[in-house]
Amino acid sequence: MIYYISNQHIEVGVESTGASITSVVHKATGRQLMWQKNKDIWAYQDVVIFPVIGKAGSYMYGGTKYEMTAPHGVVRNREFVVDKQTSDMLQLTFVADEQSKKQYPVDFKLTLTYQVENNSLKIMYNVVNNGTDTMYYMLGGHAGVYAKGGKGSLHFGKQQLHYIDVKDNEGDKKLLAETDSIVLNKAFFKQYDTMVLCDLAKDTYTLETPDCTYVYRTDSPVLALWSNPNAGEYICVEPWWGSTTTQQQRQQDLSTRPYINSIEAQQSKQHEYDITFLPAVTKLNYL
Secondary structure (H helix, E strand, O other): OEEEEEOOOEEEEEEOEOOEEEEEEEOOOOEEOEOOOEOOOEOOOOOOEEOOOOOOEEEEEOOEEEEEOOOOEOOOOOEOEEEEEOOOEEEEEEEOOHHHHOOOOOOEEEEEEEEEEOOEEEEEEEEEEOOOOOEEEOEEOOOEEEOHHHOEEEEEEEEEEEEEEOOOOOOOEEEEEEEEEEEEOHHHHHHHOOEEEEOOOOOEEEEEOOOOEEEEEEOOOEEEEEOOOOOOOEEEEEEEEOOOOOOOHHHOEHHHOOOOEEEOOOOEEEEEEEEEEEOOOOOOOOO
């Protein structure tokens, strides 16, 4: 079921299956600013990534091998329960069950809160460890925003960039360049697949597309950039509290992975980011 929240600026739709964003409509222009799913290009619009980042397959947790049956974790296709809804806020929760524990053996509770403020959508995650041992997890957002022609440019202030090459089985950090922006298009995604930027010095990133601007604010240590390299008018700017998993890292315990998060028994931790939606025509000569 899709639930809607809104204010005078934007209306946001959130699907209870996966607790993912399905729609962001700018009221003044009536424009849809989220990718509208296409099974032949990308059958999703957003993914709540938890508790691992990356492809489906086997991984180690607590010295035991488990099988993750879908990319990016155990909640993307599970039904969340709505805890609370007001006109401008929606809160949904998923609690670990026998099905999730077959893939991730942890008693957890994951709550997402969506809040609209002016032209912005704030996404807040609350992770609770209901178990008796320390839990280890990764977390991330995966919203696909509309980008005309699948083109854009990410701006973040001049800094020395490092990235993790997802095509490299070692998963080592590599030097990209000292720059203040990255041009994004289908050729870029064909070259890099997913660009995983790490250890960034900024907390604000601006995605400029031919006729929309999106401003992201997050304290996540990793920011991933992805789109279908062949088709689709969208770009995903993904805050990650964690990192992608190489084949070699699958042989290592989740607790030892780069950027791993941990919560002691009966404790909780919060993460959040927000996106500001600005559907204005911007002339970008690099497009």
